[in-house]
Structure formats: structure tokens, C-alpha cells
Amino acid sequence: MKADVVIVGAGASGIGAGLTLAEAGKQVILLEKGDKFGGAGMFGAQGLFAVGSSQQEAEGNSFTLKQAYQELVGYTHYRSNSALTKAILSKSASTIDWLSERGLKTELVNNTQEVHQDHPKVYHQYIDKFAGFDRLMQNFKDQGGRLLLQTAGVEIIRDQDQVTGIKVIQNKKDFVIDCSIVIAADGGFIGNSDLVKEHLAIDSNNLYSMGERKATGDGIKMLAQLGADTSHIGVFENHAASVISPHDAKWHNDTIFTLTNLPFLWVDQSGKRFVDESVCYDFALWGNITYTIGGAYYFILDQALVDKLSDQELNWTNSFERTFVSLAHKPMTHKVGPFPQIDVDLEEAVAKGAAWKAENLKELAEQLQVSKETLGQTVNRYNMQVAQKEDSDFYKPSEFMRFSVAQGPFYAVKARSTSLGTIGGIETNERMEVLKTNKKPVQGTFVAGNNASGMYDTSYPTLEGISCAFAWNSGRIAGESAIKLLDVGTETYYD
Numbered sequence: 001m002k003a004d005v006v007i008v009g010a011g012a013s014g015i016g017a018g019l020t021l022a023e024a025g026k027q028v029i030l031l032e033k034g035d036k037f038g039g040a041g042m043f044g045a046q047g048l049f050a051v052g053s054s055q056q057e058a059e060g061n062s063f064t065l066k067q068a069y070q071e072l073v074g075y076t077h078y079r080s081n082s083a084l085t086k087a088i089l090s091k092s093a094s095t096i097d098w099l100s101e102r103g104l105k106t107e108l109v110n111n112t113q114e115v116h117q118d119h120p121k122v123y124h125q126y127i128d129k130f131a132g133f134d135r136l137m138q139n140f141k142d143q144g145g146r147l148l149l150q151t152a153g154v155e156i157i158r159d160q161d162q163v164t165g166i167k168v169i170q171n172k173k174d175f176v177i178d179c180s181i182v183i184a185a186d187g188g189f190i191g192n193s194d195l196v197k198e199h200l201a202i203d204s205n206n207l208y209s210m211g212e213r214k215a216t217g218d219g220i221k222m223l224a225q226l227g228a229d230t231s232h233i234g235v236f237e238n239h240a241a242s243v244i245s246p247h248d249a250k251w252h253n254d255t256i257f258t259l260t261n262l263p264f265l266w267v268d269q270s271g272k273r274f275v276d277e278s279v280c281y282d283f284a285l286w287g288n289i290t291y292t293i294g295g296a297y298y299f300i301l302d303q304a305l306v307d308k309l310s311d312q313e314l315n316w317t318n319s320f321e322r323t324f325v326s327l328a329h330k331p332m333t334h335k336v337g338p339f340p341q342i343d344v345d346l347e348e349a350v351a352k353g354a355a356w357k358a359e360n361l362k363e364l365a366e367q368l369q370v371s372k373e374t375l376g377q378t379v380n381r382y383n384m385q386v387a388q389k390e391d392s393d394f395y396k397p398s399e400f401m402r403f404s405v406a407q408g409p410f411y412a413v414k415a416r417s418t419s420l421g422t423i424g425g426i427e428t429n430e431r432m433e434v435l436k437t438n439k440k441p442v443q444g445t446f447v448a449g450n451n452a453s454g455m456y457d458t459s460y461p462t463l464e465g466i467s468c469a470f471a472w473n474s475g476r477i478a479g480e481s482a483i484k485l486l487d488v489g490t491e492t493y494y495d
């Protein structure tokens with residue numbers, strides 16, 4: 001089998017690169033390890049960021065490329081690649097129309113997180129996502145692109161410095177596809193527990209991954225073998241926090257999910273309060289603080305609050321409400337509850353090993369294996385601040401300083417660090433070339449999406465939809481660079 005270019009991974013970035021190449025008349029093969037294409041870009045994501053799109057312009061949205069650029073490089077303290085950031089942002093507007101013209105339409109919606117409401121609208125939500133991805137893939141095939149499902153790229157073959165092919169595995173058999181260019185777009189390594197453990201800064205038992213399980217770091221490993229620089233590997237897309245059962249991976253309880261999304265009292269694994277809990281209204285920052293304190297905390301409720309919640313509505317906002325209403329085109333309620341089954345739901349969480357219940361705080365501390373004194377002091381101090389309606393420790397807004405923790409029994413529910421994937425691994429530039437530590441390219445190779453370092457510092461920024469924007473735009477750029485390399489030849493391209 002033969003092609004000009006082989007792309008490893010048929011998710012957002014791989015499809016972006018593939019369609020770009022196929023439309024330019026290049027022979028391109030898109031490898032997909034699974035039996036379905038799309039990756040996290042389709043199964044997980046609901047939309048992407050853009051600045052200056054035709055939809056934004058039509059609304060008179062004044063957010064500029066310069067503002068977006070400065071916001072991003074400011075967020076990363078200039079520890080990201082400015083030229084790459086600029087290239088991604090500059091392309092983002094055109095990508096909205098590009099996707100739409102090829103079958104994947106989006107609509108500009110209100111930012112989906114509570115604290116981003118004063119930020120200009122940037123989130124372009126997919127419309128009819130699965131059908132849209134099907135249309136993109138059909139377009140790819142109509143232009144001569146070939147998709148090989150259940151085919152994993154495993155090794156890039158070279159003769160001297162020239163790529164000559166890629167070894168793939170299909171139905172347990174391996175063979176080589178001849179090609180002169182490989183684009184690694186296989187989504188990072190969140191699906192590889194060994195690699196995750198190696199690069200994670202928290203106990204891996206505290207990590208809940210929502211990311212693509214088939215993303216096992218194949219592309220990063222293949223490129224590292226060719227000398228690619230992986231010095232910035234190990235950035236996780238921390239996103240909110242989740243309550244899980246250690247015994248039952250499929251367990252979910254709606255009440256517990258909603259309670260997790262609210263700013264009650266949170267204590268870390270030593271029993272200390274650690275943050276203004278209304279950080280839950282920004283998913284990246286909430287994810288980051290959870291990661292920073294070791295990947296787990298408990299939210300604490302007392303029976304008085306549980307009783308109240310069982311028959312009264314609370315005029316707080318579920319931090320995920322905007323995401324849901326935006327998808328369903330419904331108005332916001334800014335209310336939660338009542339939860340008539342809350343006692344049963346909490347008992348279920350206890351039975352699932354996700355929560356603990358105790359008659360008094362001492363017993364609760366014992367169950368959580370934290371110091372009784374520390375937990376007692378934390379709760380006493382919090383109660384005093386609730387009485388004063390002022391959080392002088394972490395400045396939680398007074399509207400959330402409402403519920404003391406005073407009347408047993410007491411409940412502690414464990415929330416864990418949650419990741420949408422790994423973001424980065426291979427050093428690259430604004431052309432998505434794979435770089436060695438001396439900044440020279442590994443010729444004939446490009447990288448895109450979650451495999452590529454450069455956009456992020458230690459975490460993903462709060463601009464909504466930026467990771468999918470990175471995937472689509474880096475994929476398109478990698479495709480364009482590969483076209484240029486094919487057109488002008490190695491010597492001229494790398495001159």
C-alpha cells in the first residue's frame with residue numbers, strides 16, 4: 001500500500017489534516033485504531049473556540065485576534081509558543097466556515113461557564129455533531145482520501161533522514177504503508193496508564209479520565225524514537241472534579257453529580273479548607289486546584305443541609321447547567337433541587353465507596369483518616385465565617401457563605417481530579433513540524449492536536465473550546481505544511 005502522506009489518528013486533528021491534503025489532490029491515508037473515527041473530538045467535545053468568525057462578525061462581536069492572543073500568552077506567562085499560538089488563533093475564524101462548508105456546522109452560543117458570561121462569545125457549538133462528522137468523512141473519501149479503520153500506526157520507517165513508510169497493525173497483522181510524510185494526530189496518551197503514572201503529579205488513584213482510551217501515546221513514542229523533543233510532556237487537561245465509585249466504574253448518581261457542582265464546604269485530604277469553592281464555576285481553574293492539592297477533596301454536608309435540600313429548592317447555579325441548557329436550547333434556571341431522594345442517594349454513595357457518613361465530626365475524621373483536630377478546626381472556623389457571612393480565608397462570595405456544618409450526622413463525598421486528556425508531548429512550531437531539542441525538524445514528520453506541545457503551559461486555558469480549536473487548526477496547518485513539502489521537495493522546504 002502506498003500514499004503521499006499517512007496520518008495516524010482520525011479524530012479532530014487527523015480529519016482536519018486529511019481533508020486538507022485530500023482536497024489538494026494528495027494521496028492520503030488516515031489510520032484509525034478503533035472501529036469508529038472521530039476520537040474525543042467527536043465523542044467528547046461539543047464545540048470549538050474561534051475569534052473573528054463570520055458568526056461573531058454578524059453579531060458585532062468585538063473580540064479581536066490581538067485580545068485573544070494576549071489573553072492566551074498572558075495566561076501561560078509566555079511559557080507557551082507565541083508564534084504557534086498566533087498561527088492557531090489566526091486560522092480559527094476561517095476554520096468555522098471551513099467546517100461548515102464541508103458539513104460540520106456550528107452555532108455561536110453564550111459561553112457555557114458561569115464566570116465567562118462577561119467575556120465576548122467565543123464558543124461555536126456543533127450542530128448535529130455525528131451527522132456532521134459523517135459528512136466530513138464522506139467529503140474526505142469523495143476527494144480520494146482513504147480511511148483504514150482498526151489500523152494502528154506503530155513505527156515510522158526511515159532511510160537515513162527520509163521517511164519511507166509507516167508500519168501499521170491491522171487485524172493483528174502488520175505491514176508497511178509506503179509514504180514520505182507521517183502526521184501524528186493520535187490524541188496524546190491519556191489511555192496509557194503507565195505513561196500517565198510516569199508524568200502525573202498526583203496519585204493516579206485520584207485521577208478520573210474522561211479522555212480517549214485509545215490514545216495511548218503511540219505517535220509520541222514513534223516520534224521520540226526519531227529524536228523528537230518531548231521535554232514538555234506531562235500537561236493534563238484538568239477539567240472540574242468528579243465523584244466516582246472505586247468499585248463500580250459505571251456508577252453515576254444525578255443528585256451527587258449536582259452537589260459536586262456547588263460551592264459547599266470543601267476540605268483537602270488533610271482536612272483543611274483550601275479554596276474559594278465557587279471556583280467550581282470555571283472548569284479549568286476548578287480542575288487545576290483539584291490537581292494542585294493532590295487530586296482529591298471532600299465536600300462536607302450536615303444533616304440540616306441535607307434535610308433542607310430534600311424539600312427545598314436552592315437558588316444557586318449548578319456549574320454545569322449552562323452546558324446542558326446550551327445543548328438543549330433551554331433557558332437557565334439558576335436553581336437546583338429539591339432532591340427528595342437525597343438521603344437514599346447519599347446512602348448509595350456511601351455503599352459505592354464514594355462517600356462517608358458519621359454521627360459526629362470525630363468519627364468522620366477517623367473514617368477519612370484525617371486529623372480530628374484539623375477537621376474540627378476547619379469546620380469551626382468555616383461555621384464562624386458563615387455566621388459572619390464573610391470568608392476572610394479565601395474570599396468566597398457571601399451568597400455562598402450560607403450553610404454551616406453543625407448538625408450530625410455528617411457526610412463527606414470524595415471528588416477527584418478529572419482529565420479530558422493529555423495536552424502535549426512533542427515540541428513543534430507554527431508549521432506543526434516535529435522538532436528535536438536543537439529545534440531542527442525531524443524531516444517528513446508533523447504533529448497535531450493533543451500530541452503537540454506549545455499552546456499550553458501547565459494547564460489548559462479558560463478560553464472555551466480552545467483545545468478543539470487547537471486540534472482542528474493544528475490539523476489543517478499540518479496538512480498545509482505537508483502539501484508544501486510535497487510540492488517543493490525536501491531540500492527547498494527545509495532550506
Ligand SMILES: Cc1cc2nc3c(=O)[nH]c(=O)nc-3n(C[C@H](O)[C@H](O)[C@H](O)COP(=O)(O)OP(=O)(O)OC[C@H]3O[C@@H](n4cnc5c(N)ncnc54)[C@H](O)[C@@H]3O)c2cc1C
Pocket residue numbers: 008009010011012013014031032033034036037038039040041042043044045046047048049151152153154185186187188210211212214215216217218219420421448449450451464465466467468469471
Ligand atoms: C469528554 C470530553 C469533552 C470535551 N469537550 C471539549 C469541548 O467541548 N471543546 C473543546 O475544545 N475540547 C473538548 N475536549 C477536548 C477535545 O476533544 C480534544 O482536545 C481533541 O479531540 C483533541 O484532538 P485530537 O485529534 O488530538 O485527538 P482525538 O480527537 O481524540 O483523536 C485521536 C484519534 O487517534 C486514534 N488513535 C490513537 N492511537 C492511534 C494509532 N496508533 N493509530 C491510529 N489511530 C490512533 C484514536 O482512536 C482517536 O480516534 C473534550 C474532551 C473530552 C474527552
